[in-house]
Amino acid sequence: MRLTCPVCGDRDRREFTYLGHETYLHRPPAGAPAEAWDAYLHLRDNPAGLTRELWHHGSGCGAWLLVERDTVTHDILSVRLAREDTA
C-alpha cells in the first residue's frame, strides 16, 4: 500500500501508522454522557467498504492525515491533512 501525503508526496505504507476511524476527530465535550465516550472510544461502524480514517506520517513530516479508503479493496480515494478538515 502507498499513501500520498499532501506534504511529502507518494510514500510507502511503512512511513505511516494507523490510528483508527475518523471518529477520533470528534471528541465528546468534557462531561459528556458515558454513552458518548463509549461511542468515541469503543464502538465502530467498522464498514466493509469505504471508510474515513486517521493515519500519522510518523516517519515523515509528522502530519496527521484523514484518509478515505476502501477496507475491502484497499483503494485509497483521498488523503488530506486532518488539521484542515477539522479547522
Added chain:
Amino acid sequence: MRFSALEIIKQGLIGNTGWRPHWRSPQPKSEYDILIIGGGGHGLATAYYLAREHGLSNIAVLEKGYLGGGNVGRNTTIVRANYGMPGNSEFYSHSLKLWEGLEQELNYNAMMSQRGIYNLFHSDGQRDAYARRGNTMITQGDDAELLDRDAVRKRLPYLDHDNARFPVLGALYHGRGGTARHDAVAWGFARSADQRGVDLIQTCEVTGIDIDKGRVTGVQTTRGAIRAKTVGIVVAGRSSQVAAMAGLRLPIESHILQAFVTEGLKPCIDTVVTFGMGHFYISQSDKGGLVFGGDLDFYASYAARGNLPMAEHVMEAGMALMPMIGQARVLRSWGGIMDMTPDGSPIIDKTPIEGLYLNAGWCYGGFKAVPGSGYSFAHLLATGTHHAPAARFRLDRFARGDVIDEEATGSQHNLH
C-alpha cells in the same frame, strides 16, 4: 461410523468404497429451537456442546460458505493457556482442559500436540512481566516454568542466543501448550454435532435478523426464512455486519493478521517459540512446513490478504531470532480477518435484544479458544446465564471500564 485403525483396514480392503459422509447436507427446516449463525470453529463447537452438555438437538448452524472456512481454517494452530489477566486466565485454562481429550471425545484425530511453548524474553522488565503471568498460570492450576538463558540455550540450540541486538535472556515455558490440525478441529466438531442431530447448513447466508418488540424471532437467509427464539451470532471477521442486521454497533474493528508456511522440511523445530522483541512466532507442522506469523497489518481491513511490509518484517524477525531458517522457502502466505476489540479480549454475552446472543471479538486468539468458547456460549444459550470462566466477557465492560487488557495498550483496537 466410528473411526478407528480397524475401520481403515476394513475400508482399505474394499478399495475405500464404504466411507460415508462426515456430515449430512440437510435442507433447512422452517423453525429451530436455536440458530447458530456461523459455521466456523466456535459456531460448530457451540452446536456440539449444546447437544452434548444440554441435550438439545433441534439446532441449525447456518454457514455462508463452507464449514470451517473462516479463521479456524486460517491460523497458526497454536493452543495454549498462558494468559495473565483474571478474566482471561480462567477461561483459557478451561479451554485447554477441554482440548486435552477432545479427540477421543469427538472420535476425530485433530493431531493435538502439546509440544510446549517458549515465550522468550530479552529484558528484565519482560522477564518480570512474564513472571507475573506465569505465577497467575500456576495459581490457576496450569503449568509454567521460568527458564534462564542457559536452560533456553540447552533446549533451543538453534536460536541466535547472543543476538547482537536483543540477546535471549530466558523464557516463560508452557509445556501443555502446543499445536493442533486446525481444519480437523472444525471437522471433528461438525461431524459430532451432526451425529447428535444438529443441522449443518452450508452456503446459507444470513441476510437479515427478524426482531419483534425487542425480541428475536428468526433470520432471513439466502435459503429462505428460518424461525427461532434463540439466535447466536458467531461470525468472527463479519461480526459488525451481522450485528448491524439487528441494529447493533459493536466495539470491534476488523484487522488482518498474516501467517506463513514454508515448504516441507525434515523436523527441525519441535516446539512453539515466540520472539519477545519482534512479534514473531513459529512452529513446525506434522507435514514439515514451518508455520509462522507476526503482528497485525495494523489498518482496518476485510481483504483477507496480507501486505508486504508486515510479511517482510515478520521474516526479518525470524532471521533475527533463528537464522537457521534462512533457506526455508515460504510457500504460501495468507491473511485472516480479526475482530479486534478495544481491550484485546472477546465477547460472549447477551445483547440488548432478547434471545439474541453474541460470540465475537476473538482478536487473533480464537483458535485455542474454540472448545472453551463453544462450551461457554452453549451454556449461555441454553441456560441464559453466564458460564463462570467466561463471565467477564461482557459487551458492556468497555463502558464500565472493566477491561481485560492483556497487552496493556489501551482502547485502540489495532494495538492488541
Added chain:
Amino acid sequence: MRIDDKGLIDRGRPLRFTFDGKPIQAFHGDTVASALLANGIRLMGRSFKYHRPRGPLTADSAEPNALVTVHRGPRAIPNTRATVQEVFDGLTVRSQNAWPSLRYDVMQANDLLAPFLGAGFYYKTFMWPKAAWEKLYEPVIRRAAGLGALPGGADPWQQEKAFAQCDVLVVGGGPAGLMAACTAVEAGADVILADESDRLGGRLLTEDTQIDGHAGYAWAEAMAAELQAKGVRILTRTTVTGAYDGGTYGALERVSHHVADPHPDLPRDCFWRIAARRCVLAAGALERPIAFPMNDRPGVMLASAVRAYLHRWGVAPGQRIAVFTTCDDGHRTATDLSAAGVEVAAVIDPRADAPPGAIRGEVVSTQGRLGLTGITIRSDGGLRQVACDALAVSGGWNPTVHLTCHMGARPTWDATLATFVPTADAVPGMSVAGAAAGVFTTSGALETGRDIAKAALAALGGRRVRIHIPTADETPPRQIAPLAVEAPDTARHRAWLDFQNDVTVKDVRQAAKENFISVEHMKRYTTQGMATDQGKNSNVGALAVLADATGRGIHQTGVTTFRPPFVPVPIGAMGAGGTGAGFAPERRITADQPMRDRGAPMIETGLWYRPGWFPKAGEDWLAACTREAAMVRRSVGVADVSTLGKIDIQGPDAAKLLDFVYTNTFSTLREGRVRYGLMLREDGHVMDDGTTARLGPKHYVMTTTTAAAGQVMTHLEFVTQCLHPEWDVAILSTTEAWAQVSVAGPKARDLVQSVVAEPVTAETFPFMACGTVTILGVPGRLFRISFSGEHAYEVAVPSRYGAALWQDLVARAEDMDGGPYGMEALNVLRIEKGFVTHAEITGRVTAFDIGMDRMISAKKDCIGKDASRRPALLTDREEMVGLRATDGGSLTAGAHLFGLTTPLRPESDQGYVTSACHSPTLGRSIGLGFLRNGRARLGERLRMVDHLRDQRCEVEVTAPVHVDPDGGRARD
C-alpha cells in the same frame, strides 16, 4: 540423451557436477535436470507420502518431483528445483527424502500400504491409546514427512533486499513481454522487465518458432539487447512473486545460484520491492498433465517440457518416446522429436477428430519400476502394450493467472479454451498479455504485448508510438477439457493429480463421497494443491474430477485461492537484513563509548543502550549496584539521562496544550520552574509521567520517559492537529539534540556549581527550579529535579558536548567520593522513593491506582479525565503500595500476594509485585506492588509467593515511599 546440433547450451564449455556423489558431465547452460536427462538419469526424487520414484515432470519452477538438495554441509539448500538450478563446475547435488538411497528407499513400503493411507486417513486413527499420539505416532509421522532437511546451523548465505520504482513493470520476457517492454520504452516510459529464466525469450527458447524469418531465440536475443540499450532495466533470473496494494510487487532474483564461487559480498538472492505505476503480466501459461493410471513414473513428462529439453538443452528425455495428448500441442512434440531424429513410439489422442497417424485412445497404465518401460493403450482395438522410456503428456494449458488473483479476484472459466483466464481489472494497474491472457499463439502474444502496453501507457499519458509486429509462424492449439482417465482396474491403479503430495483421482472422489464437496474442503482434506507447486500442475485436473464427482460444472465448483508467493521465497531473502544487529536500529547516547571504556554493560532499553552499572574490580552487578546507590545517598552520583524524551513546546497556546494533555495544571507554572506531570490516555489509564519546565512565557520543555517518548510525541501531534488545530503552538522532539546528565546526592550542588558559571544556590536554584546557564563555557540548561529523592540536578548541554560533560562530571564526582551510577542503582533509588516507572504504569493502571487521583484537576478538562471516571476504574482496584520483607526473605518482581494463611487460589490472589530490590538504605528487600484496596491495608502482613522462582516471603504493606517520606533530602 544429448541430440547433436540442438539446444542453446554452450558445448564449448563442458562442466562437471555430482549427483548423489556420482560425477555428471554437463555443459554451460544446462540445468541439473537437463544434464541428468542427458546422461540417461530419470530418477531424481521420491514423492512425499508413498515415496514413489519420480523424475521431472516439467522444465520450470513449477516442478513437483525433481526436488534436490544442492551444496553440502552448512551451506546445503534443500528443496531446490533440479529443473531451475543451473549447473556449474563442482556443484554438489543430492537427492532427498529417501533412505538409504534414492534407488532403494525403505519408506517405499508406504506404497504397499497405499490402500490404507487414502485421503484423510490420519484423521480417523492414531487416537488410541491417547498418549501414543505424541509419544509414538506423531514422531514417526514427522520423521517420515518433510522433504529436504535444513542443515541446522545459522544460514551462511548472504541475502539482500532492493527497492525500485518504475512506470511499467513487465512480468515475463517471452514474446508478449518483450513487445510490451519495447512499446513502453519507445513511448518514454521507465520500464523494468523481469523474467524467471537466465535469458529472455520465454517459450521462444523452448520451441522451434520462427519470427520474422529468424529463430525465435535469436530474435529474443536481439530484442533483449535493444531493450537494454534503450534503458529498460532487465532483471533475469527474477520471478515476480506477489502483487500487493498500491502497485507494489515483490520479486525474487536468484543472484548467484548459478555461480560456482560467488564473491563473499554477492548475495545468493535479492528480494525486490518494486513500486510500479502499471504492470503488464506476460507470464505465459503452464501445461497441465493428464490424470491417467500410473501416470507418475519417471519418464512421464509434460509435452512442452519434452520440447523444452529438446530445443533449449539439446536433450531427448528418452530414446523411444510416446505422446499422450488431448490438445494439438502434443502433436507438435511428436513432430519436433521426429525432426530431431528421436523415435516416436506412439501418439495417443482421445479426441474424436484426432489427427491422422494418431491412435484414438487413452493410456490406461504404465510399466517400469524406477523408470518408464512401457504403456498400456486402450483404443478401439482394445488394450495394447507399447514399449517406451518416456511419455510426453499434454492436457491443455493453464494461463499463469496467479498474480491477477493475489488481491482477492478469482479467475474466470473460459469454456471455449477450457481453462481459467484472468478476470479483467483483477489487480488495479495490471493488464495481461499473451498466453497469460489465454492467447496461445506467438503472433497473438506479440500483438497483445504491444496493445496492452499501449493501453497502459495511454493511462500514464505516455507519448504515442507505432510499433511493428513481427510475423510468427504457427496456428493456435485446439484443446479440450482437462482429462482424467479412469483405470480399468481401480483397486491397483492410481491416477495422480498432485504428484508431490500423492493425491490421486480416487482420493478426490473419496473426499466427495465423504461430503467434502466444497473445493476448499477437498483441498484441505486430501492436501491436493498444497505441495510446493501449490497446485500449478494439479488444481484444474482435480477440479474437473470433483466437478464430475459432484455433478457440477467446473465453473460452479469454484477454485481455491492463489496466494503469494508465486514461487517459494527463502525466509532469508525476504527477511534479509534482519540477522544480528540488523533487526532494529541502535540508539546510542553520546557517552556510550566512555561508559563502555569503563566496563559498563550497555543494556538494551527499547532501541537505546543504557549502562547497567559501573563495576569496580571484583564486583558483580549486585555489589556494584548497591555501592552506587549508597554512594548517591552518601555523596554524589552522575547518571546519563539523555534517553528521556524531550519535547520543545512553544507558542501562545503552549500552556493550553499542556493543561489539556496533563491531568494537572501547567498554565500556572511560573517561568523558571519545573512541575511533575501525569498524562493519561483518552481511555483514562496512565500513558506516561515526567516533568515539564517553563523556560519562557511561551516556551516549555517537556520530559517523557524513555519508553514513551515516541508515543507522547505522536499524541501531542494528534492533539494539536486533530483535536485543536486552532491552537497556536509548535512542538518539536529534541531528544537527540540535548544530552542530559543527572547529578544526585548531598554533594550535588557543589559538583554542579563547579561546572556552572552562574551561582547555584538555594535562592537561585531552589527545588523544582530551572534556567539557562553556562556549563563549562557551553550554553546549557539546569533543572533542579530529583528521581532519586536526593538533592539533585539535571544538567543539559547540546548533544555534541554530552560525552565530554559526562566524563568531566564523573571525574569531578570521583574526587568528591562520588562517581557514575547506572540503571540498576537508579532503579534502586527510585524504588526506595516509591517513584513509578513503566514497571508500574504498565498501561493497565489509572491515576487512582497509583494514588495520584488527586492530580486530575477538577477545574479543567484533560485527555482521559472523563473515561477515568468509569465505575469499574474507581472501585475495588489493585492499588499501588510499598512492600517490605519482614522475615529476611527477598521480594521478586512478578510474584503474587496472598493472605498469610489463605490457600493459593486465583480467588484469593490479592495482588502482585512490580518492582523489587535490595535497599542499601534500609538494609532489606523492598518493593512496589499492587494490592487489592491496598491503601487501606497499610501495616498488613501478607505472603509473597513466586512459584516460578520458588521464592516465598512474608511482607509488610507500606506506603510506596520507603525512604525520606517527607522529601526533605530533595528539597533542602
